[in-house]
Amino acid sequence: MLIMQKTAIELATFLNGLLEGDPDVKVFEPCKIEEGIKGGITFLANPKYESFLYSTKASVVIVDKSFVPKETVEPTLIRVEDVYGAIALLLAEFSPVSILTGISALAFIDKTATLGEGVGVGPFVSIKQGVKVGNRCVLHDQVYLGEGVEIGEGTIIYPGVKILANCKIGKYCIIHANAVIGSDGFGYAPKEDGSYQKISHVGNVIIEDNVEIGANTTIDRSTMGSTIIREGAKLDNLVQLGHNTEVGENTVIAAQTGVAGSTKIGKSARIGGQVGFSGHLKIADRTEIQAQSGISHSILEEGKRVFGSPAIDYNSYIRSYSIFKKLPDLYKTIYRLEKEIASIKKDNETKDN
Secondary structure (H helix, E strand, C coil): CCCCCEEHHHHHHHCCCEEECCCCCEECEECCHHHCCCCEEEECCCHHHHHHHCCCCCCEEEEECCCCCCCCCCCEEEEECCHHHHHHHHHHHHCCCCCCCCECCCCEECCCCEECCCCEECCCCEECCCCEECCCCEECCCCEECCCCEECCCCEECCCCEECCCCEECCCCEECCCCEEEECCCCEEECCCCCEEECCCCCEEEECCCCEECCCCEEECCCCCEEEECCCCEECCCCEECCCCEECCCCEECCCCEECCCCEECCCCEECCCCEECCCCEECCCCEECCCCEECCCECCCCCEEEECCEEEHHHHHHHHHHHCCHHHHHHHHHHHHHHHHHHHHHHHHHHC
């Protein structure tokens, strides 16, 4: 983390917030509210953490504009309209900048490749024939750009990323370490003898502007045409996207999610971790899918929330789960009632005889 020093009043001005307390207290780094330190800045957005506000050692705390403390608060407060939005700005301010200038003598750059102004290239980067890299891009150590790859202006690519032939990356994207973009899709034709014939994938991957791809994520090239990640989408670490998939604008996908080939996910969807998608599905805009759900059918209603495997409506799942938890007790009750009924029947049969 960068060593940076700001006063509370400077941070309040930066965050467009209202200051309560010492305007000159110095802040050196962000910290968690329960692990606050002198010189740290933290935040309170979730009421369940409010108790830590009264004991934290942090020097400054960001709170909602309408927050009313129940006890005396020692740290300086900065009141804002949107706590999470303010934290996003704050962390960006304190974030380490990816500084890499110039071109390493240990990089391989084909003579037909084109690099824009201010591009940084680290050691052991390999840039193949016909590659185009936009202005102010950063290519960290051991990045591989295959033939015909295009990288838009201001994109940062972290160490070990592999972008294979003819894939296109937009402007101001971030691709984290060891991601693989443009590998072959999983496609094989069964043969009569039980073996499989590999199906060549001759398409590419298109990633539009302002997309972030997590570490060790893999995005397969299309069989034909393009696998597409639309503008503003965010993919976590260890996400797998199959050939010919599409991810809509501003959709977020958490870690270990797998999307089978040709599935189309709409705009502004929110997908939890370890979700599994079958192939050739259509997922509507603003769909919300809870973690570890299994999606085996298309979701065509916009804004729908689903949960479970196979996934059903979120509220239906929660109601069903509340019953599911009671099944052992229900079973015992049914077993006891069955015995009582059997006993009553036996007594009645004895009386009849």
